[in-house]
Amino acid sequence: MPVVSITLLPGYAPDTQHRLVNRVAQAVRSVIDTPEAGTTVFVNEVSTYRRDGKVFSEGRAAHPVASDVVRQFLQAMQARDMELAQTFLSPDFRMCFPGSVVMHALQDMTAWAAQRYARIGKDYQQFEESWQGDTTVVFCHGSLHGTWIDGSTFEGVRFIDRMEVRSGLITRQDVWNDLAEHRPA
Amino acid sequence: MPVVSITLLPGYAPDTQHRLVNRVAQAVRSVIDTPEAGTTVFVNEVSTYRRDGKVFSEGRAAHPVASDVVRQFLQAMQARDMELAQTFLSPDFRMCFPGSVVMHALQDMTAWAAQRYARIGKDYQQFEESWQGDTTVVFCHGSLHGTWIDGSTFEGVRFIDRMEVRSGLITRQDVWNDLAEHRPA
Amino acid sequence: MPVVSITLLPGYAPDTQHRLVNRVAQAVRSVIDTPEAGTTVFVNEVSTYRRDGKVFSEGRAAHPVASDVVRQFLQAMQARDMELAQTFLSPDFRMCFPGSVVMHALQDMTAWAAQRYARIGKDYQQFEESWQGDTTVVFCHGSLHGTWIDGSTFEGVRFIDRMEVRSGLITRQDVWNDLAEHRPA
């Protein structure tokens, strides 16, 4: 039964408004056991808005979709376009790989990976977002396929990435996978 | 600047209403770049509500907090209280462990684990929820500590669990960890 | 898709609120081609209300249901309880019967009817209301059965009544029926 009214200043793109009503509906339905049919959310644009002693005439910027940021980063990495990949990273970016290997620079990661496999690719099964205020955490899981250093191949190796996105930039990547279970002795 | 009004039938517990306004605020802030200070959410209880040709006088049930369900399940597992642990699982529960090991029954899992380590404990760093409508996915990550079969010990081994919760029951658990990176040869 | 919010002062009985949301939904659906599933109406009780320079703390009275008033009047007439029937009539009550026979007093009507049939009864098929602001017009149709002056009987004779109700009292009754089609020559 909930009816949710979101009062906004005008100027948000239809896409942003759609994303907003969808996410708010999902947040509501995560709390209350109500079917989609009974969940109504709408955006009401107001013409003048005052808070904190100031009159606003235009809404705040919209965030990019965090899972899109992550997807674009991962595609750039797979295409080995390090320059593009770097644009999605926050200056204080930090990544952590299996074995608790912590790195900050993409080239370090590439060097480290080169010692472990000759080629690697990711098949994504799902991107999922956890909305936490200033930060959105994106999880993506799926399977890895590639070639070991010794030329043998692997596929169907489970992985999951956890990426923190803040103000549209990735601040942290944590990677888990089953490669060690499959690694040639 | 968004002001969000959630219209509900009366009868929801204060805790549920708090959870609701918090989650809706987080959903809104995941889309719009607005500070906490500019984000207002309130619950408006109405006295009579009609939709779909029916007049309702009482709100729907609230879901339990999905990450609480997961936490209670994991605690029961750690305490080896299989009976209690089972109460958190959906009849079609399915789990998947490193190496793509798929199981459905808790005792199968215990048997499988017994071949890999003598004892294991989890230190949880974070529980995170992804609200997806009928399903809430809970991610928790942290580190494992325990004793191998050979009596040697391990600690600080990274893990992440992904649990799907539906109608208050866990339908699926996926586990990734670095145990294979640390396993004695 | 319409969502209708009715802001009221507190104090209206649940029955009145149910009637209100149902009628408003019907009024909306008479204009917009929207299914019941997409029509939401709720009552929002406010705690303080000011209009026309006055602060109100209690809502206005509810009208009785106009078709109930009409039904009770017709039952009293059928039971020949003229005293009770009279209580449902406005001082300026006026009725009009087939042949444009206009009367103001119930006893005139009884006298007039006595010349036409010995006994009469009504089977109601439907009561329908037309909401017109200060006045609600109630239409009821169905069939008549009874006994003519000569002792022969009739049944299944179509009739329709149109009754104007104002402030809970009937101000006007117009009657049409097929008795003349069936009257013994």
Place this chain on the structure above:
Amino acid sequence: MPVVSITLLPGYAPDTQHRLVNRVAQAVRSVIDTPEAGTTVFVNEVSTYRRDGKVFSEGRAAHPVASDVVRQFLQAMQARDMELAQTFLSPDFRMCFPGSVVMHALQDMTAWAAQRYARIGKDYQQFEESWQGDTTVVFCHGSLHGTWIDGSTFEGVRFIDRMEVRSGLITRQDVWNDLAEHRPA
């Protein structure tokens, strides 16, 4: 005192919105004893609307005014433009005339009428609508004038029509009148 807010998607014509606020005000005033001066109804157009898991960007169609449909049908009948009259009828149209004469086709009705009078016209006193959800029932009453088969004339003969309108088409017409009271023996 009621303040009624109707939340709609944009795109409804001003005429439709006027009709909507007028009818909702009448529905409200049929329940609560409030003067026009204390009855406020407004339409609030929202920019994005989500219900039942779908985002809508355009409102539903408006129904034609049911009493206009009836009026146009009756005018076409009076002008003996059967082709036009037929366009206002639902495929399952059914009419019922004094004496419980039931017909489905306009030509049957014309044939039936030809045996009763040579010419007939209607003076409408009032069209009244009863809003019942999927159906709006239109009542119109007034007086008939015309010429009998024998060439004698009549006028001031009371009639009332009850017409059911569904999705803009008339599904049922019931007619009552005093012709039998006036018919030459």
Place this chain on the structure above:
Amino acid sequence: MPVVSITLLPGYAPDTQHRLVNRVAQAVRSVIDTPEAGTTVFVNEVSTYRRDGKVFSEGRAAHPVASDVVRQFLQAMQARDMELAQTFLSPDFRMCFPGSVVMHALQDMTAWAAQRYARIGKDYQQFEESWQGDTTVVFCHGSLHGTWIDGSTFEGVRFIDRMEVRSGLITRQDVWNDLAEHRPA
């Protein structure tokens, strides 16, 4: 915490809407001890509005800012542009000066002043408004400087004016000042 929604017909200038949200916020904060940061006011323009049985499609006119009216009047007076000054006065204008001197015409006032000082000017410290429904009372205070009849000068003489403004015209001016404290004997 208050969130105030002002529902208006469209057509009010942005300036008027800004004034409205600012004043309403001030009225609210004069009653409730809430900081600016917790006070939200917005204007919601609706597309169709019905009250008192009438459908409105355009909002009412805005009043001029009462303190602007007063300021313009006082400037015209200072510039000795009596014709312009007169345009800000209501036909029933009445002024009252120190010593309870009551006058109605500007020229009377000029004549009266000519007996008291040769020249006078006002430095305004503050204009303040008291909103009282049909009337807004404007207070302005500051200091006077000028030249007495005897050629000696004065400055820093405190004054306060109280002006009633109704429908954009000044109906009453009351003046207090310390001139008598400083007047040469």
Place this chain on the structure above:
Amino acid sequence: MPVVSITLLPGYAPDTQHRLVNRVAQAVRSVIDTPEAGTTVFVNEVSTYRRDGKVFSEGRAAHPVASDVVRQFLQAMQARDMELAQTFLSPDFRMCFPGSVVMHALQDMTAWAAQRYARIGKDYQQFEESWQGDTTVVFCHGSLHGTWIDGSTFEGVRFIDRMEVRSGLITRQDVWNDLAEHRPA
């Protein structure tokens, strides 16, 4: 036509809510030329409210009525109850009397007055408030009556006080009057 909805947490006394709707109506009517009959303001109490990342369950305190504070202070002064009068003053209280006499302590004022008149009383004609956010300015005007040092009396001497009230305490009093116009030479 404005309809103003004030959303509050529950717990404000009816008196406070009445004051709130009255003042907001006056603020609105100071901007828009709308009659009382067309001005609707109501208070909507919500059950849960979140802003700035916090969930509130109780509204903020209400301010005392500023003109009541001033009235009580002036009454205490007139009754020469300095102790009581002092309780209405802010620690940084400052008063300014005709002739630009500035004082901070009530006893200084009493001493100063003793040199000017033997006894004084005030007849209040009107208390008026100017709502300015953190401060409410109260103006009161009327006439003075009393006895000069030489035993002669005066009455009908115009005065106006301007008092700044902040958080329920008077921070500043400015006084103008015509005493110098009437003072015995």
